[in-house]
Amino acid sequence: MSDFENDYRHAKPGQSGPGVTDYLDLDTKDETFLDANELVLNMGPQHPSTHGVLRVILKLDGEKVLGTECVIGYLHRGVEKIAENRTYAMFNPYVDRMDYVASVSNGLGYCEAVEKLQNVEAPPRAQYIRVILTELCRIASHQVWLGTHALDIGALTPLFYCFRDREEILKIFEKYCGARLTTHAFRIGGCIYEAYDGFEQDCLKFCTAFLPKLDEYEELLTTNRIWVRRTKGVGILNPEDCIALGVTGPVLRASGVKWDLRRAQPYECYKNFDFEIPTGLNGDTYDRYLVRIEEMRQSVRIIRQAVEGLPQGPIMAKIPKVLKPPVGEIYHSIEAPKGELGYFIVSDGSTQPYRVRVRPPSFVNLQALDKMVRGLLVADVVAVIGTLDIVLGEVDR
Amino acid sequence: MPDETKDPNPVLPEPKPPSVPQPGAEAAPSAPAIAKPTSAEKSEPGAPPLAPPAAKPEVAAKPAETAKPAAAAAPATGEKPATPPAAAKPAAPAAKAPPKPEGPKPEPWDSDLAHSLKSQYGSGIREASTYLGQKYLVVDSSILYEILLRMRDAELFNYCVDITAVHYPKRDDQFDILYILYSFHHNERVRIKTQIKDGETLRSVVGIWETANWLEREVFDMFGISFDGHPDLKRILLPDGWKGHPLRKDYPILQQDQEWVKINLGIESGQ
Numbered sequence: 001m002s003d004f005e006n007d008y009r010h011a012k013p014g015q016s017g018p019g020v021t022d023y024l025d026l027d028t029k030d031e032t033f034l035d036a037n038e039l040v041l042n043m044g045p046q047h048p049s050t051h052g053v054l055r056v057i058l059k060l061d062g063e064k065v066l067g068t069e070c071v072i073g074y075l076h077r078g079v080e081k082i083a084e085n086r087t088y089a090m091f092n093p094y095v096d097r098m099d100y101v102a103s104v105s106n107g108l109g110y111c112e113a114v115e116k117l118q119n120v121e122a123p124p125r126a127q128y129i130r131v132i133l134t135e136l137c138r139i140a141s142h143q144v145w146l147g148t149h150a151l152d153i154g155a156l157t158p159l160f161y162c163f164r165d166r167e168e169i170l171k172i173f174e175k176y177c178g179a180r181l182t183t184h185a186f187r188i189g190g191c192i193y194e195a196y197d198g199f200e201q202d203c204l205k206f207c208t209a210f211l212p213k214l215d216e217y218e219e220l221l222t223t224n225r226i227w228v229r230r231t232k233g234v235g236i237l238n239p240e241d242c243i244a245l246g247v248t249g250p251v252l253r254a255s256g257v258k259w260d261l262r263r264a265q266p267y268e269c270y271k272n273f274d275f276e277i278p279t280g281l282n283g284d285t286y287d288r289y290l291v292r293i294e295e296m297r298q299s300v301r302i303i304r305q306a307v308e309g310l311p312q313g314p315i316m317a318k319i320p321k322v323l324k325p326p327v328g329e330i331y332h333s334i335e336a337p338k339g340e341l342g343y344f345i346v347s348d349g350s351t352q353p354y355r356v357r358v359r360p361p362s363f364v365n366l367q368a369l370d371k372m373v374r375g376l377l378v379a380d381v382v383a384v385i386g387t388l389d390i391v392l393g394e395v396d397r
Numbered sequence: 398m399p400d401e402t403k404d405p406n407p408v409l410p411e412p413k414p415p416s417v418p419q420p421g422a423e424a425a426p427s428a429p430a431i432a433k434p435t436s437a438e439k440s441e442p443g444a445p446p447l448a449p450p451a452a453k454p455e456v457a458a459k460p461a462e463t464a465k466p467a468a469a470a471a472p473a474t475g476e477k478p479a480t481p482p483a484a485a486k487p488a489a490p491a492a493k494a495p496p497k498p499e500g501p502k503p504e505p506w507d508s509d510l511a512h513s514l515k516s517q518y519g520s521g522i523r524e525a526s527t528y529l530g531q532k533y534l535v536v537d538s539s540i541l542y543e544i545l546l547r548m549r550d551a552e553l554f555n556y557c558v559d560i561t562a563v564h565y566p567k568r569d570d571q572f573d574i575l576y577i578l579y580s581f582h583h584n585e586r587v588r589i590k591t592q593i594k595d596g597e598t599l600r601s602v603v604g605i606w607e608t609a610n611w612l613e614r615e616v617f618d619m620f621g622i623s624f625d626g627h628p629d630l631k632r633i634l635l636p637d638g639w640k641g642h643p644l645r646k647d648y649p650i651l652q653q654d655q656e657w658v659k660i661n662l663g664i665e666s667g668q
Contacts, residue, residue: 072633072634073632241607328503331559
């Protein structure tokens with residue numbers, strides 16, 4: 001017998017011997033194989049389009065997806081447990097490691113939550129610096145999303161454009177706090193670093209240079225026939241499903257719900273700024289793309305206003321060196337690039353938090369994957385994972 | 398900081414016109430970009446009226462709230478009492494004796510919702526308070542499901558933000574289970590809290606909010622609390638074979654490490 005005939009696919013039921021593998025027993029019907037056409041396909045955890053270590057078990061009928069199951073936790077580091085064994089200030093750098101492409105936002109949410117628990121407020125100048133950096137970070141996060149999402153779908157060029165332009169933001173971060181990725185830019189009570197000489201000019205220069213580049217991204221994709229075909233009508237989520245699934249951020253807004261925490265419950269000094277909340281109509285992958293592109297424009301608007309209005313003054317509120325927030329619990333959330341990032345902190349009056357719970361937007365948004373991909377093709381799963389904009393560091397924490 | 402802390406009125410979804418010093422200068426450069434046909438939203442670049450800076454009055458309003466001398470009064474939620482040991486030492490210097498002026502305490506939550514729930518369920522609602530402007534209800538676990546269903550349907554708290562738990566090993570009811578809800582309609586958050594003993598189960602709320610599926614699985618994974626009627630209750634972040642539930646307070650942080658070095662390296666501790 002040739003190797004080909006020896007292949008298990010040609011083995012008759014009940015036949016055994018060399019070449020017939022044990023694991024595919026054709027006699028007894030495996031319950032996962034309901035139909036001859038149905039099969040289970042394992043995607044990940046080492047799959048490039050999952051943007052990390054996400055494993056998705058797909059149940060397929062030919063090319064059609066019948067259902068999915070996500071297996072997560074490969075990147076679980078137990079940050080919530082770590083928090084209980086660190087002081088409030090010591091835990092601050094850890095939060096940068098959750099959503100590592102938007103570490104500034106993570107830090108902002110944590111610092112604000114502890115400030116709220118301590119009942120202090122960052123001084124106006126610190127708030128403005130925070131807003132500038134957070135909005136820069138939102139643009140950087142969306143650039144990573146756009147580059148990788150386009151790459152997954154087959155458009156190679158946007159990746160290089162996005163990463164080239166993101167470099168300018170990372171340079172500002174580096175000049176501000178010395179770190180590019182896990183920045184630890186803010187401290188509880190304000191900022192520890194004063195804006196460096198030329199910070200404002202750097203930010204404005206970036207804004208001026210970035211808008212034409214954003215148009216460039218759009219030229220590549222928005223009317224690109226392949227891009228439109230691959231994204232329009234793919235992974236539709238209606239507003240009711242979004243709310244039932246707890247989906248937030250651009251995904252929710254693309255479904256037509258005009259809800260942004262920066263506007264709904266303004267934190268920091270966001271109420272001083274004039275900006276729009278872009279929303280979509282259809283809740284498909286294409287709309288989510290448009291919403292995020294528009295969000296980058298709005299972030300530029302906010303940065304410009306914040307730089308213009310950057311007040312003088314202290315950058316750190318008066319808080320004790322050893323932080324012992326009064327006994328109590330607080331939930332505070334911010335609009336991170338991925339959605340609502342919340343911190344629930346319980347204080348027992350000691351130097352260490354009694355419990356820190358992180359409400360990660362990626363984790364909750366990923367749950368919508370199953371609903372979004374049912375009935376689509378395998379290739380669309382890649383597009384939908386990309387459009388959800390998850391970061392596995394935050395999903396698994 | 399969000400106005401939740403100071404403003405007794407709920408924040409309106411559309412805030413007042415912004416009070417940027419030079420809005421005209423801002424609107425000009427960004428307006429052409431916004432008006433592109435691809436943008437999902439059209440901006441109205443009309444110069445907003447110059448409102449007075451909003452930052453000042455709030456700062457002034459804050460000390461009045463924080464000045465309540467209430468450090469000793471822990472929130473009646475049964476937290477680990479950290480203050481009594483300090484208070485029990487009367488011999489301490491006089492400067493130390495008066496408790497710190499900070500330390501806001503929970504205040505009764507005075508609203509139609511709280512009153513109607515209290516009148517309907519009586520002692521089932523153990524507490525309805527606000528702490529630092531954040532509203533929370535402590536309810537009996539037997540009526541929890543009913544209340545959550547009511548919150549979604551009648552009170553329009555249709556978005557379940559988070560479900561989580563806190564472990565208090567010294568308490569009789571060891572676990573606090575929290576449901577953080579948000580209402581798009583009222584732009585308001587409320588926390589529903591219940592307390593259960595170790596080994597007790599709660600009814601799953603997957604039927605109310607689909608998002609509860611993974612959130613409840615995570616609570617099960619980290620605390621070992623079971624939810625009746627959950628469609629697929631199994632570990633989510635940790636591997637299936639994991640022993641114990643790490644976010645319980647009696648789970649030591651080195652346990653896993655020491656067990657591993659004992660088995661694989663034959664030593665007592667890797668530290």
